[in-house]
Amino acid sequence: MRLSNSHDDIAANIRTFESYLHGDDAEARQLAMQLLERGSYFVVAELNGAMRFYPSSFVGFRDNSAPKHIGQAGSGVRATTRALEQALHALPFASEKLNGLYQEYARSLGLTNPKAKPPYAKARRFWLTPGNSLQLDLTEFSNAANEHPDFPEGKAAARLHHRFDRRRKPTEAARHDYIQAHGHLFCQVCGFDFEKTYGRPGTDFIEFHHTVAPADLTESYQPKASEYAVVCANCHRMLERHRPWLALPDVKQVLG
Template sequence: MRLTSSHDDIAANIKTLETYLHGDDAAARELAVGLLERGTYFIVAELNGAMRFYPSSFVGFQNNSAPKHLKNAGSGVRATTGALEKTMRALPFASVKLNELYLEYARSLGIENPKPKPPYAKARRFWLTPGNSLDLDMSEFPNAANDHPDFPEGKAAARLHHRLDRRPKATDAARHAFIHAHGHLYCQVCNFDFEKTYGTTGVDYIEFHHTVPPAETTESYKPRAEEYALVCANCHQMLERHRPWLTLADVKQVLNNG
């Protein structure tokens, strides 16, 4: 089988795995869950607000499928890892926090006792994709949402959070204060600079993480500029992935230890 060579290849395989995980084909789902349970290397992508993990042994082949994978079972592990390193332009890294998220995700798929580390390896390793950089169509997988019981806020609080982060006076004030203090916009966690990376497309772009959890607010609550952290999309997802939310220092530590 030909190896993955583009983000489009990776996205196509992710769509296939999601179809297996949430479709009616029991055998295909068993294959997908088994690969995830045994895997060592994973592409990590955000889908419908959740961090999800996709094994390199499947994602690393072009246009992969259950029949193709079964036919080529046991071959190409090193090759797929190498192909993904080239495609992602990065080496996979070990991360305690990402491994914890992996274990949580595995349990959500019905793996009752996922191993803290993979068989025959010191640790799982990950490629972390920023936001929806793979251009996945979220609407195709409505079931791929974050319904984990550790998220007690519920849909009403999530909607409140959505509204809070779009109140222009507070976010504009936070933006202007940051530019006044630092001269330009960049992520307060990882220092990612949208303008530096994307040129004119990234000018004046940043995301706002509201540091007061929605569960602690009411409908009449009015956010203040100083309650916002300015972050990139990837760090934004990580900050709000757990309940209670992680702090900027928590995510910085994950990156530094990774």
């Protein structure tokens, strides 16, 4: 693969990397998260005051993509480092402050325990791109904004939480347990009964709210049926707005 040799090359790869971090392609996102977690060298883009970190092993190859990166099996780390040194006219440097910001950024994306140092080096090293030297703007990445109307923990946390809300095996087990205990489905917060209100279309209809706090979730977390609240759509939305996050025994108190 050809190496990046200009700010434009780096910026194009950053756009691609952002699309992987916050898009719907699960395999591409997994690759991006792995590179972010394991990387030793990062280009730091300061976008409207927000610090974002991009692995050199990805942004250092021109016109990079997930299939291309997988195809070249992560080779050329030294070559990308040299290419970025030339393109950015700077040497990468270690920084405790930037390393701390990297860890905060990684957590905002869903990495619960980013290490203080990379797996294969003594310290992470960074290229800091001051101002808007890459001609990027945070508005380009509106889908990647860390704000979410119901999730101050960030959009990544919201996406992960909603994925757990829809996990079929534990939610079906929660549905079964609730019917066994109560005879039929109704919102355990406000008592709304979809079948009683809507007739046949409402039979067996309900939503599930995963009650483990977003900050405690990881991609590999295995949810249990006992962690789900059985709720209507309105109460589900209100539960997601509640802070601190409610554990299952406290769910019914949310409207109190």
